[in-house]
Structure formats: C-alpha cells, structure tokens
Amino acid sequence: MSEASGDRTLLRCEGLVVGYRGQGILPPVSVEVRRGSFLTVVGRNGSGKSTLFKTLLGLLPPVSGRVSRPPGLRVAYIPQTSGIDPMLPVHARELVQWGRVRGWSFLAPFASRADRQARDAALAKAEAEHLAHLPYRELSEGQRQRVLLARVLAADADLVLLDEPTAAMDAVAERYTLEQLGRLARERGMGVVVVSHELTIPAQLSDSVLFLDREGGEVVVGGSREVFTHPAFRRRYGDVVSLPG
Amino acid sequence: MSPEITAPTWALFVEGWPIFRDPLLCALIAGSVLGFLSVYVVLKRMVFVSAAVTQASALGVALTFLAQILLDTHLEPVLGAAILSLVVTVLLMVDPGRLRLTRESVLGFAYAVAGGAAVLVGSRISQEAHDIQSILFGTAVMVHPMDLWLLGIVGGLTFVLQLWWFRGLTFAAFDPVGAHVQGLPTRVLDGVLLVSIGLMVGVSAHALGALPVFAFSTLPAVGALLLNLPLPWTFAVATIGGAVAGVGGYLMAFFREDSVGGSQTVLAGALVAVALMVRLLLHLVRGRSA
Numbered sequence: 001m002s003e004a005s006g007d008r009t010l011l012r013c014e015g016l017v018v019g020y021r022g023q024g025i026l027p028p029v030s031v032e033v034r035r036g037s038f039l040t041v042v043g044r045n046g047s048g049k050s051t052l053f054k055t056l057l058g059l060l061p062p063v064s065g066r067v068s069r070p071p072g073l074r075v076a077y078i079p080q081t082s083g084i085d086p087m088l089p090v091h092a093r094e095l096v097q098w099g100r101v102r103g104w105s106f107l108a109p110f111a112s113r114a115d116r117q118a119r120d121a122a123l124a125k126a127e128a129e130h131l132a133h134l135p136y137r138e139l140s141e142g143q144r145q146r147v148l149l150a151r152v153l154a155a156d157a158d159l160v161l162l163d164e165p166t167a168a169m170d171a172v173a174e175r176y177t178l179e180q181l182g183r184l185a186r187e188r189g190m191g192v193v194v195v196s197h198e199l200t201i202p203a204q205l206s207d208s209v210l211f212l213d214r215e216g217g218e219v220v221v222g223g224s225r226e227v228f229t230h231p232a233f234r235r236r237y238g239d240v241v242s243l244p245g
Numbered sequence: 246m247s248p249e250i251t252a253p254t255w256a257l258f259v260e261g262w263p264i265f266r267d268p269l270l271c272a273l274i275a276g277s278v279l280g281f282l283s284v285y286v287v288l289k290r291m292v293f294v295s296a297a298v299t300q301a302s303a304l305g306v307a308l309t310f311l312a313q314i315l316l317d318t319h320l321e322p323v324l325g326a327a328i329l330s331l332v333v334t335v336l337l338m339v340d341p342g343r344l345r346l347t348r349e350s351v352l353g354f355a356y357a358v359a360g361g362a363a364v365l366v367g368s369r370i371s372q373e374a375h376d377i378q379s380i381l382f383g384t385a386v387m388v389h390p391m392d393l394w395l396l397g398i399v400g401g402l403t404f405v406l407q408l409w410w411f412r413g414l415t416f417a418a419f420d421p422v423g424a425h426v427q428g429l430p431t432r433v434l435d436g437v438l439l440v441s442i443g444l445m446v447g448v449s450a451h452a453l454g455a456l457p458v459f460a461f462s463t464l465p466a467v468g469a470l471l472l473n474l475p476l477p478w479t480f481a482v483a484t485i486g487g488a489v490a491g492v493g494g495y496l497m498a499f500f501r502e503d504s505v506g507g508s509q510t511v512l513a514g515a516l517v518a519v520a521l522m523v524r525l526l527l528h529l530v531r532g533r534s535a
Contacts, residue, residue, distance in 0.1 A: 077422055101427060104430065107410070155427065
C-alpha cells in the first residue's frame with residue numbers, strides 16, 4: 001500500500017455541491033474518509049447517490065466546493081457485478097490483472113512478473129484461485145464478487161469506491177462481500193466508500209453513514225446510530241433498520 | 246473461330262501472380278487488421294460505425310473527383326476517402342450524451358448525411374460515378390498501388406499500436422469507469438480506438454469495397470466470440486478469421502469466377518457457421534463427458 005498521505009485522510013469533500021450543468025441537486029456535503037474507515041452512502045431512488053458517486057469518481061465536475069485526495073493515492077472501483085458486459089469473454093484472471101494497470105503503465109505491453117505475482121496472490125487471498133481460468137460471465141454472483149474483490153487486492157488500493165455492490169446478490173454473497181471489505185479496511189488501512197440501497201449490514205459495518213435526500217433537501221452525516229435515528233432519515237425510511245446493540 | 250475458354254487453375258493463378266499480388270495483400274492486411282478491430286466493434290455495439298464511415302469514404306471520393314473537375318487538382322481519391330472517414334470518426338468521438346442523444350443517433354445522422362451528399366455530388370460527376378459505386382459495392386479484383394501503400398501504412402501502424410497498447414485499450418474499452426478511476430487516459434484510448442477503426446474502414450473501403458469491409462469489421466469477432474475463448478485468444482482468432490476471409494475469398498472468387506467482395510463476405514459468414522458448429526460440437530462432447 002502506498003503512503004500517499006502524511007495524515008490519514010484519503011478523501012475529503014468540503015462544501016461539495018453535486019449536480020448537472022451548474023445546477024446543484026443537494027445541499028453542500030462535507031465528509032472525510034480516513035484510512036481504515038468505512039463510509040456508506042444511503043438514500044432512496046433519485047436521492048442523488050449516483051450523482052455524488054460520479055462526482056467522487058471524477059466523472060462529473062462539482063458544481064461548487066471541492067473533492068480532494070492526496071496525490072499519488074491509489075483508488076480502485078468495484079462496479080456492480082452486472083456492470084461487466086455479459087458478452088465480454090474476459091476470464092477472471094484477466095479481470096484481476098486489470099487491477100494492476102494504472103495511469104500509463106499499459107505502455108509496457110506485457111504484465112511484469114511482479115504484476116502477475118500480485119494478481120495470483122490477490123486471487124488466493126480472495127479465495128478465488130479456482131475461478132482464475134473461468135469466464136467471468138459464467139460465474140455466480142458470489143463468485144463474481146470474489147473476483148472483483150481480488151481486483152481491489154491486486155490494485156493495492158488505498159481507497160475503494162463501490163457502486164451498489166450488493167444489488168444483484170443473494171444474502172450470503174452480500175454479507176461475505178461487505179464483511180470482507182470491512183476486514184480489508186481494518187487490516188490494510190484502506191478507506192471504503194459504498195453506495196448502497198441496503199441498510200442493515202452497512203449499519204453494522206460502517207464507521208460513518210452519509211444519508212442523502214434530494215426531495216427533502218437534506219444531507220445527514222454521522223455514525224450509523226446518529227443517522228438512522230435522525231428525523232430526516234426516519235421521514236424517508238421509517239423504522240426499518242435494526243441497529244446493533 | 247472463337248477463343249478457347251479455360252477454367253481457372255493454380256497454374257493460371259501462379260502465372261498471373263504479379264496481377265493478383267496487390268489485391269491479395271490488400272485483402273490480407275484489411276482482413277486481419279479489421280478482424281482484430283471487429284472484437285471492439287461487436288463488443289462495444291459499434292457495428293454501424295463501419296457503415297457510416299464507409300458512406301463518408303464514398304463522399305470523400307466523390308468530393309475528390311469534384312475537386313479535380315472544378316479546381317483542376319490531382320488529389321488521390323483514397324486520400325479524400327481517408328480524410329472524410331477521419332472527419333466522421335472525430336464526429337463520433339464527441340460525447341452525444343451532452344445533447345441527450347445516443348451514439349446510434351449520431352451514427353444514423355452521419356450515415357444518412359454522408360450517403361445523401363455522396364449521391365448529390367455523384368450526380369454532378371456522372372463520368373466518375375462508377376468509381377463511387379465500386380466503393381459502395383466492392384470490386385476488389387484490382388487495386389491501385391496507392392491503395393496498397395496507404396492500406397499497408399495505416400494497417401501496419403494500427404496493428405502495432407493496437408498490440409502495444411492492448412492492455413490499456415481493452416481495459417478502457419470494456420470497463421471505462423474502472424480504467425478512469427485507475428488513472429488511465431480513457432479519452433485518449435477511446436480516441437485511438439475510434440481513429441483506428443475509422444481510418445482502417447475508410448482506407449479499406451476504397452481498396453476493397455464497402456461490403457467486404459463491413460463483413461471483415463463484424464463477422465470475425467462474431468465467430469471468435471462463439472468459441473468462448475479468453476479475450477486475447479478471441480482477438481487472435483478474429484484476426485486469423487479476417488485474414489482467411491480476405492485471402493480465401495479472393496481465391497474463391499478467382500476459381501469460381503465470381504465477385505470478389507461477395508466471395509469474401511460469404512466466406513466470412515461461412516467461418517461464423519464453422520465456429521457455431523465447433524461450439525455445438527464442444528458442447529456435445531462436454532455434455533457426454535460430464
């Protein structure tokens with residue numbers, strides 16, 4: 001893992017307003033992601049989660065405010081398992097290998113020995129060695145998630161951004177994935193940002209939760225208990241989350 | 246006494262090699278490089294890029310002839326084809342999402358406008374209309390030396406760049422968000438891919454005709470994808486399939502005394518049928534051994 005920053009902050013949003021064509025859709029967001037921490041972004045459909053996520057990924061410019069990351073930070077992204085085209089005949093090993101491609105490193109036409117070793121180690125760590133030579137499209141949801149997890153490990157990322165990682169998963173695969181990410185965040189000092197519809201597991205794993213409500217014009221950030229008991233959250237979700245004791 | 250008509254033989258082919266060499270080389274270069282690129286064309290759902298760029302290529306040729314008549318210039322038609330192909334390719338690189346349009350809309354626009362303009366310009370240069378027709382329907386029996394040179398240079402550079410940047414190009418093409426987040430220059434890579442496809446289609450269409458070029462830039466990937474191989478092997482098989490369709494189609498046309506473009510297209514289609522049979526066979530064998 002690279003030491004990209006002297007302090008432990010990996011991602012900082014300061015008065016960040018997100019939206020399209022100069023029009024903000026949410027109040028300003030100020031939040032930090034530090035090493036070893038797990039932030040879940042929640043909200044109902046149309047709440048602005050995707051817009052915020054695209055801004056964090058650098059796909060959309062902020063309307064105002066700023067997103068800052070320490071220079072040289074290694075960022076990785078896990079798409080939805082369904083985000084990889086089912087027509088694509090990519091095998092798990094190749095997909096994990098992509099985790100090692102960064103910046104202009106593709107100018108070296110072949111993966112280095114170190115890259116191949118990192119790929120194999122990542123597959124082993126994610127318990128996905130046996131999937132290496134299988135087409136990604138033929139894997140189950142749980143197996144796909146292991147492979148995508150292996151890609152994050154191969155990337156040796158400081159910060160991981162996940163888009164609805166549990167959207168197409170059964171409960172077991174969902175729990176496995178989020179628990180693994182929580183463990184990685186703690187063990188490797190990795191920052192994790194998850195955008196999720198799902199509330200129960202993030203409530204148990206997250207260090208902080210960011211609740212977005214475009215319709216109500218509300219942004220709430222804090223610990224899971226603080227957010228899930230906030231009146232703005234209750235207005236949208238009612239009493240649907242069982243908080244850990 | 247009527248002259249004796251002999252059936253084509255290998256001996257005749259060898260005897261006529263100086264005549265056949267250039268079109269065969271063109272077929273080999275266009276077939277293999279377009280075969281390679283066809284994997285991107287099919288997987289990125291850009292099949293009609295080929296059609297739109299071909300129309301632009303025809304317009305480029307028509308404009309070159311018009312310039313020759315009106316301005317007394319001596320531009321090679323293949324250069325006009327390459328320039329217009331490049332212009333349409335650059336147009337396709339603009340993100341249509343900003344205008345709330347899909348890429349298909351832009352493709353349809355480029356195809357229709359380029360095709361319509363080619364017809365209008367063509368009507369003013371009726372004595373050259375045959376050349377434009379040959380681009381649209383393919384008469385690759387003979388090629389001009391300029392076509393071969395240009396195809397050799399564009400094809401060679403494209404192939405080298407595609408192999409050299411393969412890791413970046415595939416990552417950016419098939420997981421653009423992941424590639425962007427990991428700092429890859431996705432716009433540059435996307436541009437390189439589109440320019441590769443646009444230039445190759447434009448230059449090949451002038452040399453071989455639209456029909457076989459459309460076939461080379463789609464069917465080899467369809468066949469390779471049916472075999473369910475890893476991604477690098479899919480590219481390799483598509484490249485070989487394109488080369489076989491190009492060269493084999495030319496030979497087929499020679500021996501059957503048939504249309505070259507038609508033969509190359511039919512052979513490319515036949516290779517897809519072979520791939521389908523191989524897939525079914527493998528499925529049966531695996532089913533029995535399971």
